[in-house]
Amino acid sequence: MENSFDINNLVRENVKTMKPYSSARDEFKDFDVAQMIFLDANENPYQNGVNRYPDPQQSSVKAVLAKQRNLNTNQVLLGNGSDEVLDLLFRAFCEPKVDNVITLPPTYGMYGVLAIINAVENREVLLSTDFQPEVDAILDAVDGNTKMIFLCSPNNPTGNSFSDESVVTLLQNFKGLLVIDEAYIDFSKKQSWLNELDEYPNLIITQTLSKAYGLAGIRLGICYASAAIIAVLNKIKPPYNVNELTQQRALERLAEKEKIQLEIDSIVIQRDDLLKVLNEVSFVSKIYPTEANFVLIKVDDATKRYNELIAKGIVIRNRTTQPLCENTLRLTIGTVDENKLLMEALQLI
Numbered sequence: 432m433e434n435s436f437d438i439n440n441l442v443r444e445n446v447k448t449m450k451p452y453s454s455a456r457d458e459f460k461d462f463d464v465a466q467m468i469f470l471d472a473n474e475n476p477y478q479n480g481v482n483r484y485p486d487p488q489q490s491s492v493k494a495v496l497a498k499q500r501n502l503n504t505n506q507v508l509l510g511n512g513s514d515e516v517l518d519l520l521f522r523a524f525c526e527p528k529v530d531n532v533i534t535l536p537p538t539y540g541m542y543g544v545l546a547i548i549n550a551v552e553n554r555e556v557l558l559s560t561d562f563q564p565e566v567d568a569i570l571d572a573v574d575g576n577t578k579m580i581f582l583c584s585p586n587n588p589t590g591n592s593f594s595d596e597s598v599v600t601l602l603q604n605f606k607g608l609l610v611i612d613e614a615y616i617d618f619s620k621k622q623s624w625l626n627e628l629d630e631y632p633n634l635i636i637t638q639t640l641s642k643a644y645g646l647a648g649i650r651l652g653i654c655y656a657s658a659a660i661i662a663v664l665n666k667i668k669p670p671y672n673v674n675e676l677t678q679q680r681a682l683e684r685l686a687e688k689e690k691i692q693l694e695i696d697s698i699v700i701q702r703d704d705l706l707k708v709l710n711e712v713s714f715v716s717k718i719y720p721t722e723a724n725f726v727l728i729k730v731d732d733a734t735k736r737y738n739e740l741i742a743k744g745i746v747i748r749n750r751t752t753q754p755l756c757e758n759t760l761r762l763t764i765g766t767v768d769e770n771k772l773l774m775e776a777l778q779l780i
Contacts, residue, residue, distance in 0.1 A: 485675040513652030590721030617643030619722035
């Protein structure tokens with residue numbers, strides 16, 4: 432496959448021919464910054480920590496991530512949340528009103544929203560009843576204008592991971608880009624698909640610091656792919672898409688590996704405790720397997736149970752309107768105390 436895959440066959444023509452914007456900081460490189468006077472970017476010269484534009488390539492953050500993931504920095508792109516990363520993929524590879532993508536409901540809703548925003552057809556192929564990809568149906572939906580397939584694994588809102596066999600079959604038989612959203616991978620026992628990037632040049636992996644790393648408020652999404660794909664995305668990304676405060680906070684948090692792992696371990700323990708209690712709740716008819724920091728359950732009346740928990744001051748997510756998710760609720764794992772209150776409330780309503 433490596434011999435037949437050429438990213439240039441997928442890039443939009445206007446992106447191929449465009450000259451990217453060159454910011455003041457992009458033009459200034461390879462000098463001793465401490466010895467330079469910056470009068471090039473029309474900035475306020477009075478130092479307050481954020482008066483200068485941030486590093487447009489977020490070099491320090493990328494260096495840490497690349498080292499931790501055993502990748503090269505040219506295989507990493509950072510965005511203002513994963514949503515910006517996903518939007519850049521649409522803008523780089525999908526011609527409006529011509530191309531299409533494939534999504535697998537029930538799944539993360541922004542894939543479909545971004546398709547609409549970018550005037551790209553979204554071909555939905557439902558997951559199976561056990562929430563696995565219907566590989567034959569997906570490949571049947573592919574045509575010459577199908578640019579991307581989106582897999583969320585572990586999946587939101589279902590919580591399960593997709594089988595390795597399904598993913599490999601798609602990677603080997605689809606000539607477009609396979610995007611695996613691994614927002615919840617840190618809570619799973621499965622290995623990340625990062626280890627397969629060199630094997631499959633059409634593989635793109637997105638991750639985030641919003642979940643296991645506890646940094647939802649700083650909005651930092653990550654894209655891992657081949658250097659060729661990352662080069663295309665860098666060409667069209669806004670020059671200063673990740674601000675200075677986000678970069679600083681990300682570096683601080685990425686250095687706390689032991690603390691992060693302790694938090695992940697605690698969440699997994701609390702998840703297991705919640706699963707035990709759910710087995711004893713009378714109105715719960717099914718508990719779906721989960722490898723994420725949430726649990727999807729099927730109940731007798733999702734709207735009724737949702738409102739009962741709201742009345743007790745506990746906010747969960749009613750997913751009953753999603754395909755294959757009738758009368759389901761999604762419960763995020765909180766702190767030990769929050770989890771205890773949830774379990775008590777479930778046993779009382």
